[in-house]
Amino acid sequence: MNKTLENFKEYLKRIKKYEQASALISWDLQTAAPKKSLEGKLEALGFFSTEAFRLSTAECYGDMLSELSRPEIFDTLDDGMKVTVRRGYRDFQRFQRVPQDFYTEYVTTSGRSEKVWEEAKLANDFRIFAPSLDKIIAMTKEYVGYMEPDKDPYEVLLDMYEEGMDSVTIDDIFTELKEGLIPLLDKIRAAGRPDLSALEGTYDIDAQKKVQNLLLSYIGFDFDAGGTAESAHPFTATLCRGDIRVTNHYHETHPISSIFSAIHEGGHAIFEQNIDSSLADTAAETVNLMGLHESQSRFYENILGRRPAFWIPIYGKLGGLLPQFKEVPFDTFCRAINDVHPSYIRTEADEVTYCLHIILRYEMEKAIFRDQVPTDQLPALWNDKMEALLGIRPGNDAEGILQDMHWSDGSFGYFPSYLLGSVYDGMFLNQLEKELGNTDTILEEGRILEITAWLEEKIHRYGSMYNSREVIQRVCGCEISARPLLDYFQKKYSRIYGF
Amino acid sequence: MNKTLENFKEYLKRIKKYEQASALISWDLQTAAPKKSLEGKLEALGFFSTEAFRLSTAECYGDMLSELSRPEIFDTLDDGMKVTVRRGYRDFQRFQRVPQDFYTEYVTTSGRSEKVWEEAKLANDFRIFAPSLDKIIAMTKEYVGYMEPDKDPYEVLLDMYEEGMDSVTIDDIFTELKEGLIPLLDKIRAAGRPDLSALEGTYDIDAQKKVQNLLLSYIGFDFDAGGTAESAHPFTATLCRGDIRVTNHYHETHPISSIFSAIHEGGHAIFEQNIDSSLADTAAETVNLMGLHESQSRFYENILGRRPAFWIPIYGKLGGLLPQFKEVPFDTFCRAINDVHPSYIRTEADEVTYCLHIILRYEMEKAIFRDQVPTDQLPALWNDKMEALLGIRPGNDAEGILQDMHWSDGSFGYFPSYLLGSVYDGMFLNQLEKELGNTDTILEEGRILEITAWLEEKIHRYGSMYNSREVIQRVCGCEISARPLLDYFQKKYSRIYGF
Secondary structure (H helix, E strand, O other), X not given: OOHHHHXXXXXXXXXXXXXHHHHHHHHHHHHOOOHHHHHHHHHHHHHHHHHHHHHHOOHHHHHHHHHHHOHHHHOOOOHHHHHHHHHHHHHHHHXXXXXXXXXXXXXXXXXXXXHHHHHHHHHOOHHHHHHHHHXXXXXXXXXXXXXXXXXXXXXXXXXXXXXXXOHHHHHHHHHHHHHHHHHHHHHHHHHOOOOOHXXXXXXXXXXXXXXXXXXXXXXXXXXXXXXXXXXXXOOEEEEEOOEEEEEEOOOOOOHHHHHHHHHHHHHHHHXXXXXXXXXXXXXXXXOOOHHHHHHHHHHHHHHHOOOHHHHOOOHHHHHHHOHHHHHOOHHHHHHHOOOOOOOOOHHHOOHHHHHHHHHHHHHHHHHHHOOOOOHHHHHHHHHHHHHHHHOOOOOOOOOOXXXXXXXXXXXXXXXXXXXXXXXXXXXXXXXXXHHHOOHHHHHHOOXXXXXXXXHHHHOXXXXXXXXXXXXXXXXXXXOOOOHHHHHHHHHHHHHHHOO | OOHHHHHHXXXXXXXXXXHHHHHHXXXXXXXXXXXXXXXXXHHHHHHHHHHHHHHHOOHHHHXXXXXXXXXXXXXXXXHHHHHHHHHHHHHHHHHHOOOHHHHHHHHHHHHHHHHHHHXXXXXXXXXXXXXXXXXXXXXXXHHHHHHOOOOOHHHHHHXXXXXXXXXXXXXXXXXXXXXXXXXXXXXXXXXXOOOOHHHOOOOOHHHHHHHHHHHHHHHOOOHHHEEEEEXXXXXXXXXXXXXXXXXXXXXXOOHHHHHHHHHHHHHHHHHHHOOOHHHOOOHHHOOOOHHHHHHHHHHHHHHHOOOHHHHOOOHHHHHHHOHHHHHOOHHHHHHHOOOOOOOOOHHHOOHHHHHHHHHHHHHHHHHHHOOOOOHHHHHHHHHHHHHHHHOOOOOOOOOOOOOOOHHHHOOOOOHXXXXXXXXXXXXXXXXXXXXXXXXXXXXXXXXXXXXXXXXXXXXXXXXXXXXXXXXXXXXXXXXXXXXXXXXXHHHHHHHHHOO
């Protein structure tokens, strides 16, 4: 083996160790660490992330990347190493261009801004957050300006969270979605909401945890390569190869929440668990493609999990663990998990209005980055857009522009990936049905693991070897389109709401 | 501040970070890691322990220690730094004398030997383990011979686990104990075992966990500075300042086991939680004094936890969580937790015969290190000693010499510290009663936290600032003696067994 390649691989393993330590400390902080250890944990987390960053920006690392990027060497690398060198060199060069002092200030400002956002949300007052938001917008523009001086800042941000994605593509997709979804939502609203009082009650938390384990096993989560814990908000964490964990949160009066969080995070985790072991220690092993990742969690949660057919083989088991469900007619349960109605908070939205929540944020981000709309005008703009898209107007900032934390730390450009995930799902569903047959039949017969095997074969095993656009081309043989998702919504909800 | 001192403190913090990562990975491995992550976790554990070791043996570290050890500087240090520099320099010099190649081979051999021991225990055949034991004995002698060339190897080992302890002291203490305990055990055996059939049954594991939480809170464990988990064997782990965790294991038919493991590990954890924050980042913050540490876990478990008075305020609560105890008369419960009888396995022994188990191991270690008894004669020697001390003879190696893992990785000299802990407890109990009054009265009145406060004030807060001999001198104002422990046993068991 080429000596530089050998050294490079050893160096990558070292970086991975620091990242692994950071991941475990961060997991521990969110699931188990007692409050008096907070300072000690954060200090350690800072230490290991800084070490990893230091190694990824060291001159010797850049020299190896430059050497391995020379065509006569690069062409001899295997696919995993090619993507590792390509992304590694791109990121190294991007970071090289960011002045050290500016970067430190940016990180500090983000951290402070998050705290101010928390305070503002609690006080329900955007004016508290406005100066921080102003600053973080300006600094984010400057930050990506250093990284990619010749590109439009918002394009750089979109590409950071979903490699290969751009606003022209997103504009097309989101416009089509908007035009289809607003009239659909009108019809759903006109049909009225179902009576869900049969679900009211108190559901034992320990039993909800057992339901989570049942669901995870059912959809194909491997407990020999992962585990579960409780946290403030559900998330999935990759602690190391063979250790992908999911968390959940539980509400005594709202078991549907932990049930669908379990399926959603399970989808993320199954993706990570199914990445082929031949990609170990390559960049393809890490999936930073947020849209693609979200497509897998949402495929399980929405495309599969909200179908009556999904529940036919296991509704009895659900009632075995949470006896209240024995009293809930199956049809009522299915109406409850597909109860579409406009609401203020994105994270509590159903699968249809969720799309409009994201479109709102995407339009806001373009207003900020392209139209330079002044910060003090943003809350009103948010409320206007909410009214136009969802037909409701937030009564205050906490249920309006202050609800999400993403902007407080500069994560502009992240939101669109949530919806792109659903758009990809419409396409994956089409293709799956072409190859495996009717989804409802597969689910009714309890053969969901055949779907997981299909997703593994087509998508999961490759990790982030290909970007989402390439994955769709490989799996579906065409360009990204919003049509399949719209068709899916139209067909599903016209049947449920009878129009 | 002296520039060297400043650098030294920074350097120590760096070492601590690696140790903290190792501690967390190790905790995760034992409590949560799924089996497919084993390789990845062990690799990371190896990486961070090696980094910590590398830093603790680096030349620049030795230079700082040498500089800070110069009397004109050393005398200006505060007490915490004095003990840090003194121990740090001693350990640095010890390790410097160990040839690198030998050390690597020793570590590898220990690891391999542990596996062979496991295999031998499973096969119940000492002959499988004999060659490994032979090698590990020879290498351990060589290892400590490098570290302290002018000292007797077994003395070096004793001092490694209990600083300041020596075999002359232990000989005196253990001889006195043996002479007192063998006739006491004869009397107990003559009195016959109690009828404990009222305890038979199946006890819910989740409820046992709630009992553990109840007991931990009751004795003074701070859940804001710690937590719990399940593992194969109970242990206590210091993950970082403000995060001391305990584990437990649960048997459906034997709730007494998890109850007393909870109290035992709780004692270890309370000691660590109560170390004064002014000792942060000094060597005194780490308590490697195994005898002293064990004295605290055993004080809670045996001296307090096995007293009827301990249970008077909480027996009703125990029955609330594990309803079977409502049917067990209080007196029967108290007899069950003080059921003294000879048995083969140390970890299952009662507080009286436990002492003889340790004396047996101490005598075996002296036979190995002083009398050079050949390895193939050790099983018979073990069985002879067991017969002499406990009046029973193991029927096979698994319930004899193969039961403990300590020797397999070279931890000779560790066993005595378990019993020293109980010896110290006899003395602490005497002193506590002089200062606070009758223990039974305090416990009956539910004022156990006053005892925890006394232990904190007298012992815990100092961490390992003083060695056990010094602690006893400071707390009790006298030399170590076995008399108080013997008196405690005599008084307690003559009452229970009526002789």
